[in-house]
Amino acid sequence: MVMDNWITLSLTTKGPLNLKRTLETGHSSFPIPRSDKSGRYYFVITIPDSHKKVVCRVYQKGAKLIAEVSSYNEQLSENDLKALKKLLRKTFGLHLNMLEFYTEFKNDPIAPAFKHCVGVRLTCAHDHFESLISSILTQNSSIWKWVGQARRIKELMGDKFPTDHFMVYSFPDPQKLFRYKHLLKEAKLGYREEYVIKSTQDIANYQIRLDKLENIPTMEAKKVLLKLKGIGPKVADMFLLYGLGKIDAPPTDIWIQRGVSKIFFKGKEKSLEECREKLVERYGKWAGIAQLYMFDWIRSTSKK
DNA sequence: TCCCAGGGAGGAT
């Protein structure tokens, strides 16, 4: 099928944007989307309210994000496009002005990270379930590995959307994933498979409602998430930040622990809890964003 | 309390 009926949306933002760096840092909002030779990233997104699934491809043009949308033969209304635009703004963190953050902490020990990672945005899930499962997969793993696992789930159970370059897949909804759980072996999730199945079951049965967590305080939502099997404090924070956009939740893993211990405790190794508390105490509502920049900074400088 | 579950790359030997 040849796709030539793309609708173009142009999204502006305040402050710098670096789309490639943002996506390839590997936030658990969704697995890193595939890109074509022109560097456009493809994914399937569901339009709020009308629930129409469309293929979207995005690229950066100056400080703007260009999103091209194809709905195949389905008509998109003005309201659809408006809702999609709003969702995409949140998905790529365009609603936050990073300059505010850089300015507020310009004399902070992590200020060098702003130069190093300038334009990195917080991505936020357009599909809560996909983000929750992705967060579970990140545990005890590396970016390339969990992204592979999440992509395999999509290929095994998602809806297929052909493009001129490759097939693009949606993430299955909880009911579908649970129904096809016998196929999960092929996704090679290792011992995380059990966590994925149990959590999926609780969500498919409406024991836990991810959508309801958006509007309750961060720590209350965290308590709910911790009831799910395979979700501990770190993974819960990842979903709060990258799934729900709660920017006061800093996921604290071994890298952040080392970084915080070095910067704020003169290198004396502190516990994960102490390091998380330090981030919240120091960065307040920006704690999650501080974590995002610290992570990218530490990882990119420790490779060399 | 410690140890293991599964995955696969990257570093050390």
Next chain:
DNA sequence: ATCCTCCATGGG
């Protein structure tokens, strides 16, 4: 070529 290590969570 083979071994060791990394990494969150839960359970024995």
